[in-house]
Amino acid sequence: MSTLKRLDGRTALVTGGSRGIGRGIAERLGRDGARVAVHYGANETAAKEVVGAIEAAGGSAFAIGQELGTPGDAAALWAEFDRHADGLDILVNNAGIGASDSFASMGEAEFDRLFAVNVKAPFFLAQLGAERLRDGGRVINISSGLSHAAVMPDLIAYAMTKGALDVFTRDLSKTLGPRGITVNAVAPGIIDTDTNAWLHESEEAWAGAAAMSALGRVGEPSDVADVVAFLASPEGRWVTGHWLDATGGSLP
Structure with missing residues (x-):
């Protein structure tokens, strides 16, 4: 019986791969046989824990x-x-930051920081990475359900960055398509990660988040990682330029 895995011989880069959804993606691609570059912004210890896992x-x-x-x-x-x-x-462009201020209170510095991390960085990582990306490769951008529905309007600036990432995904698929490279966006809903620590502040917070999903529960990093793994696999070869709803049916 063959022990080959579907991503054997392939190399993956997961930005923000040291925690949360990024960690789930990195570990799943590793289990599928890819050699994984686990990127981190500041927490080297966490990244090395993922490498160890x-x-x-x-x-x-x-x-x-x-x-x-x-x-x-x-x-x-x-x-x-x-x-x-x-x-x-x-290439999995997962790293991103959220916004702490609403439309009424957001300042220019935070606005610029949001777009620098969530939009500018993925753009230039893909631009400079294109020469390293082998034909038949994959680019997967982690978007958000908020780019398609105003379910949390206070997060307007964050949603704007994800909307920009969606357009980038669509158009980049045409740019890289002649090389057999697919480009897709995966949009999580509310996922149980340290970024969403508020989920554990009360039973009501958890129940409210679970109620937003048609499936009646809060998402886990593995729920998103498994979708990314499909797009990264040979089975995902005919899907490109697509925004994939991975919110568990949380959108209106």
Whole structure:
């Protein structure tokens, strides 16, 4: 019986892969046989824990650190990546930040920071990564259900960044399509991660979030990671330019 896995021989980069949804994606791609670059912005210890978990499961991984949203961030990240790997097959633009202020109170500095991390960084990571990405590869951008429904209107600026990422996904699929590279966006809903620590503040908070889903529960990182794994796999070869709702039926 063959022990080959569907991503054997492929290399993946997962930005923000040290925690939350990114960690779930990194570990799933590792289980599928990919060698995974686990990117982190500041928490090296967490990234190394993910690398250790992937290796303990029989996979291969390495950690690379680079703060995003700073001048030259993409070039610096790729320079570090090149120290460990020769070429790329799967780019997952997962790293992102949320907004702490509403429309009425948001200042220019936070607005600029949101777009620098959530939009500018993925753009230039893909631009500079295109020369490393092998033909037949994958680009998967992590979007949000908020780009398609105003269910949390106070997060308007954050939703705007994800809307920009969706347009980037659509148009980049045409740019890279001649090389057999697919480009898709996966949109999570409310996921139980440390970013959403408010879910554990009360039973009411958890129940309210679960009630938003047609499936009656709060999402887990693995729910999103499994969707990403499909798009990264050979089975996802005919899906491109697509925004995939992975909110568990939370949108109106």
